[in-house]
Amino acid sequence: MRHVVGFLSGLILGPVLLLLSGWAFSHLRRLHGSGLGALDGAGPLAVAGLVGVGLVVALLAVPPRLTPMLPLGAALVLGGVSAVAVLRGHLLERLPSLPGSEGALLLLPLGVFVPVVLVLLAPVFVGGRWRREPEGVTDEEYFEGLYGDDDERGRGPSAGAHSGAPARSGPRHRA
Numbered sequence: 001m002r003h004v005v006g007f008l009s010g011l012i013l014g015p016v017l018l019l020l021s022g023w024a025f026s027h028l029r030r031l032h033g034s035g036l037g038a039l040d041g042a043g044p045l046a047v048a049g050l051v052g053v054g055l056v057v058a059l060l061a062v063p064p065r066l067t068p069m070l071p072l073g074a075a076l077v078l079g080g081v082s083a084v085a086v087l088r089g090h091l092l093e094r095l096p097s098l099p100g101s102e103g104a105l106l107l108l109p110l111g112v113f114v115p116v117v118l119v120l121l122a123p124v125f126v127g128g129r130w131r132r133e134p135e136g137v138t139d140e141e142y143f144e145g146l147y148g149d150d151d152e153r154g155r156g157p158s159a160g161a162h163s164g165a166p167a168r169s170g171p172r173h174r175a
Helices: 002-033 043-060 069-087 089-094 102-111 114-126 138-142 158-163
Strands: none
Touching: 002 043, 002 069, 043 069, 043 114, 069 089, 069 102, 069 114, 089 102, 138 158
C-alpha cells in the first residue's frame, strides 16, 4: 500500500517541481532583463523557490525508509514531459496556462530536467528501499533497562555489590 500512495504522491510532486522551477526561472529572467540582480525586487522569493525545489528533490531521493515509487513517479512525470517537449513540442502548447508554465515550457526543450530525472531514478535501483525494515528495538528490549529490580531499591548502594549484580554508574537504557 505504501508503494501505491508513494507513486500517486510522486505523480503530484512531479508537476509541482516543474511549475515551481518554471515560475522561479521566469521571475529571475524578468529581473535579469530589467537589469536587476537576483537579490533585488522579487529575486529572493524566486531564489527561495529554487531552494524549495532542491529540498524537495533531496527529500525524495535521499531518505532510505521512503518508498522508491515516490521519486519514480516524479521522475516519470518530469522525464515524460521533457521527452514530449523535445519530440512533439506543439502538444505542450495545449496545456492550460498556470503560474510557472511559461518558464517551464522554455526549460523543457533544453533538457534542464534530465539530471533531476536521473537523480530521482537512482533510488529505484537501491534494493533496500523496496523492503520495509523491521523495527530496531522491541518493547521488551526498550523497557528492559529502564527500571532496576524492585528488590534492590531502598537497600542502599552497598547492597547491590553483595547481591552479585554488577554495579552500573550510567543510565541503563539505550539512547
